[in-house]
Each structure stands twice: as structure tokens, then as C-alpha cells.
Amino acid sequence: MTGRKRDDDGTGHGHSADRAYAIIRSGLLRDEWPAGTRLLETELARRIGVSRTPIRDALRRLVNEGFLEYAANVGCRVRGWGRNDIDSIFDLRIELETYAARRAATRIRPGEIRQLTELCDAMEAVVERSLGLPELRDELTPLNDRFHTVITEAAGNARLTPVLASVTFAPMVLRTFRRYREEEVMRSMGHHRELVSALESANADWSAAVMRSHIHAGYVAMMRDAVFEIEP
Structure with missing residues (x-):
């Protein structure tokens, strides 16, 4: 054989x-x-x-x-990335992840709420260890990815998951945490906790609003002092 x-x-x-x-x-x-x-x-x-x-x-x-x-x-x-690339990615994220959060609010299960809570705990532990050491924030990336994936999967739209994955895993997006100021990291962690509360309350409008603010805040951190690899 x-x-x-x-x-x-x-x-x-x-x-x-x-x-x-x-x-x-x-x-x-x-x-x-x-x-x-x-x-x-x-x-x-x-x-x-x-x-x-x-x-x-x-x-x-x-x-x-x-x-x-x-x-x-x-x-x-x-691949090089220009401003138009980043704008397009975040435009898609705002619409798709807001849609996912709205749907998830009325479909999410208790086990998924527990997963999100545990991920919040893990991310906050990384933040505490990485104060003053931005390079350690790379540990946040897989935890943050999983947090957003749980919400997307809870939305119950099988076509949405692969589409969002292709957007949220874009290289420039994955590097975002290194660009965050410490107060921005703390705000992001606060958004995560508020998202869990909104989803647990089954409040679709609240969930969508928090997600929209969360993605907008990420865009601001991404674009501040950005040096683009290709011209827009």
C-alpha cells in the first residue's frame, strides 16, 4: 500500500x-x-x-x-494598498457588520453570548499586558477576529460569513491594532462589552449602532498618519 x-x-x-x-x-x-x-x-x-x-x-x-x-x-x-482600497474595505465593513449585528441580536444563542464574554475577558487581559508595548497588541488580532466571526455566524446568513471574512482579513485591517493609541484600545474594548450587552438584550437597533460606531472608530485609527503603499 x-x-x-x-x-x-x-x-x-x-x-x-x-x-x-x-x-x-x-x-x-x-x-x-x-x-x-x-x-x-x-x-x-x-x-x-x-x-x-x-x-x-x-x-x-x-x-x-x-x-x-x-x-x-x-x-x-x-500587494500595495492605497487610500481607495482602505476606504472601500471600511465602507463594506460598516454596512455588512452592522447588518450582521442587527440580525444576530434576535438570533444569538446563550452559548455564543458566553463565547463573546470570554473573548472580551481574553482581549482585556492582552490590553493590560500590552500597555506601553504596542507590539504585543498583535495578540489581540486572532481574538478580535473570533469575536467578530461569532457575531457574523450568529446572524444566520451562510452567505455573509465568507464575504465578511474576505473583507475583515485584509492585510491592512489586520495591522490596525498597532496604530491604536491606548485610549483607542480601551474604547474598542468598551465597544466589545457594549455589543455583548446589546446582543444579550436582543436589541437590534442598539447592536447595529454600537457596531457602526466601532467600525468607524477603527477607520479613524487606521487612517491617522497612514502612509499608503500605492497612490490613491
């Missing part, structure tokens, strides 16, 4: 592709490669310790998520 194909690191191809994706994505979020930089499969394969096949799969996934762009005869390059 033929066993599952192993990659250079001794693991299956699927695991290697996931690991390559995570490593490259992490580097992109840390601005390890400036906009326009070509990412070469051979160099990445040598660095990560896998063959080119999982690297190719990881790059394809990052192109689909908007981190990279592909051009014929050039390959994959780090």
Missing part, C-alpha cells in the same frame, strides 16, 4: 502547506517584505524547509486573500 506523500520536513503535504501559509502570512503582517517585493518559491522553500509544492499552494491562498498579487511572467508580489 502506498503511504501518504511526505514533504521535506517529514510531514504530509497538507500540513506543510498550512505551515508555509502561516509563516509567510505572519511575515507579511510584520511588513517583512515591502510592497512590490517578489516572493520566490525557491527561496521560501529553502527558508521554511519544505518543497516548492506546498509553497505554491500557500502563495495561491495568499493571493486569494489579498495579501499578494500574481502577474504572468513575474510571479507573486506583495
Whole structure:
């Protein structure tokens, strides 16, 4: 019987592709490669310790998520972001996440309220540890992503979840917490707590209003002193 194909690191191809994706994505979020930089499969394969096949799969996934762009005869390059890109992303987030919060208010289950409360606790613990150390705020990103995903899933619209994921996981959005001033971080945490209260009260108007304010506040933090990688 033929066993599952192993990659250079001794693991299956699927695991290697996931690991390559995570490593490259992490580097992109840390601005390890400036906009326009070509990412070469051979160099990445040598660095990560896998063959080119999982690297190719990881790059394809990052192109689909908007981190990279592909051009014929050039390959994959780090995507640049301009003001129009950011404006478009936040315009979509405001409308879609407000809609999600409104729907979730009348559909959310007690277990999901508990999840949101636990995520608030975890995020506030990170904030306490990161006072004066903005680089530690990267730990907020997966917790914040999960918080918003729980609300989106609670809205009960299967088509909404993948659409919102493609917007909220845009690279420039994921870097937002590093731009926050400390008072803005605290305000964001307050919005999260108020959202939980509004959702638990099944008040659709309140939930939508808090979410709209929350996204607008994120936009202000994102745009303040922003240096765009491409001209608008």
C-alpha cells in the first residue's frame, strides 16, 4: 500500500502547506517584505524547509486573500494598498457588520453570548499586558477576529460569513491594532462589552449602532498618519 506523500520536513503535504501559509502570512503582517517585493518559491522553500509544492499552494491562498498579487511572467508580489482600497474595505465593513449585528441580536444563542464574554475577558487581559508595548497588541488580532466571526455566524446568513471574512482579513485591517493609541484600545474594548450587552438584550437597533460606531472608530485609527503603499 502506498503511504501518504511526505514533504521535506517529514510531514504530509497538507500540513506543510498550512505551515508555509502561516509563516509567510505572519511575515507579511510584520511588513517583512515591502510592497512590490517578489516572493520566490525557491527561496521560501529553502527558508521554511519544505518543497516548492506546498509553497505554491500557500502563495495561491495568499493571493486569494489579498495579501499578494500574481502577474504572468513575474510571479507573486506583495500587494500595495492605497487610500481607495482602505476606504472601500471600511465602507463594506460598516454596512455588512452592522447588518450582521442587527440580525444576530434576535438570533444569538446563550452559548455564543458566553463565547463573546470570554473573548472580551481574553482581549482585556492582552490590553493590560500590552500597555506601553504596542507590539504585543498583535495578540489581540486572532481574538478580535473570533469575536467578530461569532457575531457574523450568529446572524444566520451562510452567505455573509465568507464575504465578511474576505473583507475583515485584509492585510491592512489586520495591522490596525498597532496604530491604536491606548485610549483607542480601551474604547474598542468598551465597544466589545457594549455589543455583548446589546446582543444579550436582543436589541437590534442598539447592536447595529454600537457596531457602526466601532467600525468607524477603527477607520479613524487606521487612517491617522497612514502612509499608503500605492497612490490613491
